Amino acid sequence: MPVRFRIEDPALAGSLRHIEQLIRRAGGRMWLVGGCIRDLVLGRQPHDLDIEVSGLPPGQLHTLLTEHFSVQFVGKAFGVFKLQGLPIDISIPSRLLTGNESITGPLRQSDPDMDIDEALARRDFTVNAMAWDPDTLEFHDPFNGRADLDAHVLRHTSERFTEDPLRVLRGMQLAARFGLTAAPETVTLCSTLTQDGQPSERLWEEWKTLLLQGVKPSLGLQFLSDCGWLRFYPELAALQGCVQDPIWHPEGDVWIHTLHCLDWFALECTGNQQDDLITGLGILCHDFGKPVTTTTDYGRITSRGHDQEGEAPTRRFLERLTNQEDLINEVIPLVLCHLRPRALHDAMASDSAVRRLAKQVKRIDRLVRVARADHAGRPPKPFDGFPAGAWLLERARKLDVEAQAPAPLVMGRHLLELGMLPGPRLGEILDDCYEAQLDGLFTTFDEGLVFARTKLPSMH
Numbered sequence: 505m506p507v508r509f510r511i512e513d514p515a516l517a518g519s520l521r522h523i524e525q526l527i528r529r530a531g532g533r534m535w536l537v538g539g540c541i542r543d544l545v546l547g548r549q550p551h552d553l554d555i556e557v558s559g560l561p562p563g564q565l566h567t568l569l570t571e572h573f574s575v576q577f578v579g580k581a582f583g584v585f586k587l588q589g590l591p592i593d594i595s596i597p598s599r600l601l602t603g604n605e606s607i608t609g610p611l612r613q614s615d616p617d618m619d620i621d622e623a624l625a626r627r628d629f630t631v632n633a634m635a636w637d638p639d640t641l642e643f644h645d646p647f648n649g650r651a652d653l654d655a656h657v658l659r660h661t662s663e664r665f666t667e668d669p670l671r672v673l674r675g676m677q678l679a680a681r682f683g684l685t686a687a688p689e690t691v692t693l694c695s696t697l698t699q700d701g702q703p704s705e706r707l708w709e710e711w712k713t714l715l716l717q718g719v720k721p722s723l724g725l726q727f728l729s730d731c732g733w734l735r736f737y738p739e740l741a742a743l744q745g746c747v748q749d750p751i752w753h754p755e756g757d758v759w760i761h762t763l764h765c766l767d768w769f770a771l772e773c774t775g776n777q778q779d780d781l782i783t784g785l786g787i788l789c790h791d792f793g794k795p796v797t798t799t800t801d802y803g804r805i806t807s808r809g810h811d812q813e814g815e816a817p818t819r820r821f822l823e824r825l826t827n828q829e830d831l832i833n834e835v836i837p838l839v840l841c842h843l844r845p846r847a848l849h850d851a852m853a854s855d856s857a858v859r860r861l862a863k864q865v866k867r868i869d870r871l872v873r874v875a876r877a878d879h880a881g882r883p884p885k886p887f888d889g890f891p892a893g894a895w896l897l898e899r900a901r902k903l904d905v906e907a908q909a910p911a912p913l914v915m916g917r918h919l920l921e922l923g924m925l926p927g928p929r930l931g932e933i934l935d936d937c938y939e940a941q942l943d944g945l946f947t948t949f950d951e952g953l954v955f956a957r958t959k960l961p962s963m964h
Contacts, residue, residue, distance in 0.1 A: 680718030
């Protein structure tokens with residue numbers, strides 16, 4: 505039965521028609537597959553298109569495409585083409601080359617004669633194993649992916665799922681993005697797989713997608729737990745069963761709390777990918793220090809110092825996923841300082857304390873998001889809006905340190921102009937000036953120079 509889908513983006517729709525005509529005239533057949541069909545079935549407009557072409561060998565398809573488009577990347581051996589300036593990927597059905605692996609995943613060999621049923625059987629999950637021919641309007645769903653989408657079920661397509669173990673992490677982010685719960689047989693199959701030996705770059709991409717696109721990240725992480733894959737993430741596994749004070753945390757253990765925090769974070773994502781990623785990682789890792797600090801004293805459960813103890817496990821966790829040291833160094837202060845917004849508010853802290861916090865975390869706005877999610881992730885405790893966060897943001901805005909550390913007013917060149925010679929003493933005076941600025945002893949450049957001059961005699 506023909507099914508009609510509408511792609512509303514005129515540029516995307518026009519490019520699709522052009523490509524379809526080229527392929528049909530050359531004797532091939534084109535199917536839209538994967539995530540774009542899943543989105544169309546859900547009534548969403550796809551932002552990119554995945555096209556699978558049968559009946560044309562890679563060389564012929566390459567020649568055809570380069571006559572009409574700028575081909576940004578070509579994987580000739582396995583028939584994958586990316587068109588420059590267009591969110592369109594074109595591929596030829598492929599078979600796994602057993603025992604071969606690259607940084608992007610298992611190596612494959614194209615097979616232009618593979619029929620659509622076999623090609624779809626090689627996809628990861630049923631919700632991604634649907635195809636649509638925009639020429640004939642034929643909709644192909646041999647594994648009932650549409651029914652699984654309607655039922656919110658994550659189900660592997662076939663036993664070929666095991667060809668790429670990283671599909672478990674794909675399942676994690678799909679569950680989070682589309683509110684899916686895994687079928688029992690899928691959980692069982694995933695539990696037999698391992699991520700050992702997989703390139704960290706591939707792991708990182710799935711974790712990024714979980715945090716940046718997940719609507720309910722808790723479902724993805726619970727899927728990972730159900731599959732036994734927390735064994736690869738001991739920092740997360742340690743959160744399970746780590747008890748908390750039921751008065752302050754009626755929701756349960758640290759694992760449950762973290763899941764609630766991440767779901768709150770997903771509701772408040774800004775769309776700025778860098779900010780959301782760093783903030784999301786801060787929330788994911790914020791209580792990594794609790795397992796080693798949680799004790800029961802006189803009948804009360806405490807975890808004193810867990811903020812500081814969270815640094816080492818956070819670094820271990822992130823370094824297994826990425827070598828982006830700058831990013832890691834932006835996440836760690838959020839973990840170290842996630843209790844500070846409330847502490848500063850309760851103490852009605854000084855401007856100096858707010859400036860010093862900005863110096864440590866650089867982005868108070870991100871820190872407040874972490875602390876706010878931490879505060880909100882305690883159902884059934886009602887959320888009060890986290891007034892401490894609003895208070896700190898207002899103070900930081902007035903001091904112009906909401907999204908940056910305080911910039912030093914007095915620089916080395918200024919001291920040189922005052923007659924100082926280069927050397928360690930110049931650095932000491934600069935440190936003194938910056939500390940005085942943080943304390944509010946001066947707020948302008950001219951005042952800073954006056955302060956610096958008071959330090960010069962003692963350094964001669």
